[in-house]
Amino acid sequence: MNQSAAFSPLHRLWHSRRFRGLVPPALLLVLWWLATTHEWVSPLVLVPFGQLYDAALDPQVFHSLAEGIASTFGRLLQGYGIGIGIGLALGVGMGLSKAFDRIMGPSFHAVRQVAILAWIPLLTAWFGTGDLCKIVFVAIAAAKPVVMGAFEGVRSTPAQLLEVGRVLGFSRLKMLRWVILPSSAPAIVTALQLSLIYSWFAAIGAEYVIGVMSGGIGSVVMGAQEHFRTDVVLLGVTLIAATGVAMNKGLRGLPDYLFRWRTRA
Template identity: 40%
Template sequence: MNGPPRTSFDGAELAAVAPLAPSERSRWRGLVLPVAAIALWWLLSSLNLVNSALLVSPQKVLTTAAEQITSGRLWRALSASLAREATGFLIGTSAGLLLGALLGLSPRFNRIVGPSFNTFKQISLFAWIPLISVWFGLGDVAKVVFLSLAALVPVVVNTCDGIRTTPPGLLEVAKVYGYTRWQTVSQVVLPAALPAIFTGFYLALIYSWLATIGAEYLLVAGRGIGNTLIEGSEHFQMDLVIFGMFVIGLVGWLMNASARAVERMLARRTGRV
């Protein structure tokens, strides 16, 4: 005699019949616009619908990319830019973490320094370039100072906010257990503020990379991927300009993906997911 009809599927059957998860569908949807843009670019260039001097063909860009890679020019330019990015990021985040912690932990320090910092962060980053160029010249030191400023502000803001928004219940528990000031900060406040601090680091990484390109474009001395764009525009080599833009976007995407991967790893280790 047959048993009662089944009203559910097991895991293997569900995996076989279930559609793609929303995250997987959205991942593929994100490729629609880039693929469509490249197809339109190829069509316009192949049909000569746009002046070839203004919009070069994809084949020309690929040829230029191969030349830049095989000659080593890409690696020299990119390594110089990434070295400046790493130096400025480390300096800016270290100073930002210290300043943000002081603003969040010390009400007196916040009253004295907080208003000045709030005014400082309203000044556009690129407004500092004339002053930086006068004080530090146009070389790598000036660029690193500029990148450090780009990384500083988001780390300060997020570190301070993360510390000041520690749940009061956690502080009450620490008080009940007789934690010292240092124990409360190291074992309660900083772990609770870690997501906000990491957000500041993530924003600092992205902002400092964008500032790297801006600094190399405006402070033109030295080698870098930003100078590759300048070289292409000065010699009217649109293939070199487009190639440089692709490289900048790809590096930014890799930084974003790496930061997200580190965030997920830290979340698993701290038990937040």
């Protein structure tokens, strides 16, 4: 009995989802330590933890990474704002009006089939390789899921709610404000979550592919790679990954927080 009780905490720890999720990163870190300690790989491929730590404490490297992430977020927010504005207008309009859907729907669905990276040659020809091109690229990535989410949300408004609005004599504007938008809000919020993640990928990808002259965390990583600063490259990639994970974690609980009143009801 005592032995079973002694192993009980270990058993619970092993079956913990959070603990199991940490096992692959821990094994990779151990493998990394072994590879650098025994010189299995070149320092240009992996650097020792000590060198990575020294680079993280270097004020110049810290300033470069901080400035880069701030620049990337600036373009992300601009492109995301433009993309969701266009996406909501198109999605809600197509959901409300069958005539508007017949006009815009075929064009949107054709554009939606184009892979996001396929836009880069055309965008660089139109806007160059500066900030404007990257912002437009992010806006395209942001708009697609928002259009679909808003369209599906509006179209899936229950007929009973629409009938109640008609009985109460709601105008089209009141129907939209008090019936359709509240009913479609969960689908729209989910689309906004997905859109922000896609926008983050696009913002980083634009800096990798379109050019590094306008700054950003992707530009910092590319510049460090050209100067054989593997430690800065690894720090930059780690920062990109950590930011993405933090955004995903924060967004995952957003619908539960915004629509907690539904659970209580």
